[in-house]
Amino acid sequence: MSYPIEPRIPSASGRGVVNEIPFVVSPAWLSEHFNDAQVVIVDCRFSLGDPELGRQQYKTSHIPGAHYLDLNRDLSSSVSKYGGRHPLPNPTELGQKLAAIGINWQETLAVAYDDSRFAFASRFWWLLRYLGHDKVALLDGGWKSWLSGGYPVTNALPMPKPGKFVPAVRSHFVVDIDAVKSRQAPPQVILVDSREADRYRGEREPIDPIAGHIPGAVNYPWQDVTDELGRLRSVTEQKQRWSGVESAEEIMVYCGSGVTACVNLLSLEIAGINTGKLYAGSWSDWCARVLNPAQ
DSSP states (O other): OOOOOEEEEOOTTOOSSSSEEEEEEOOOHHHHTTTOOEEEEEEEOOOOOOOHHHHHHHHHHTTTOOOOOOOOTTTOOOOOOSSSSSSOOOOOHHHHHHHHOOTTTTTEEEEEHHHHHHTTHHHHHHHHTTTTEEEOOEETHHHHHHHHHTOOOBBOOOOOOOOOOOOOOGGGGEHHHHHHHHOOOOOEEEEEOOOHHHHTSOOOOOOSSSOOOOOOOOOOOOOBBBBBSSOOOHHHHHHHTTTTTTTTTTEEEEEESTHHHHHHHHHHHHHHOOOEESSHHHHHHHHHHHHHHOO
């Protein structure tokens, strides 16, 4: 099986070696390969305002062969006092779910899509790489691009073809609140807020109990990674976007709950910057600790 040549992804080692795994695949490419034994498609559609909507949409219509993974049930763990609204899932449990849908660790190309400009599919992309699986890509333009291209859809559920997935967690991909508090030392360390500009400025806060941002954070809204149709902007544009922080030793990225921050982490990787780390709890964790400090 051959993959598209561009854009390519730097190796996880960060040494400049380039793998043949694309960041995105086109609907045309996926339409030719969705029956390949070593391709597994994952539907990540979700709505924060209506948590059951994505699953309902999947049951109604999805890409042939696609499996559904839910942001709350599969790509996050249970919410507790601290850790944010979407804590990272247990690696072993997620590994079992990935194996159950046929993803073999470091063998299967997993292709994820949503209808939200990578907002949820990028969480899946980041999680697989966090678990040591680099063969993961996103469908460029997502569900809407598949439909607009006239490609087939179905409501049939795929037959399970169990694989083997044993996570090799890359713990250095994540930082916690203690790291955020102790390692902020610009320009060596940059803290990036991925939310919309008005939420960053504290003019609007539709979800969390406190408006504003973590002191010292700079704002790079996640929606700027794609165009209005949800298609990935060019490598050149991604590099230009991060031109002011590429020399930082560490870039800690957050959003509201550690989900859309992954879109910015994708953008950083495309730009050739592999120092990005996820503050998984993000603003929701920060707020919880401000309102309910540990005793």
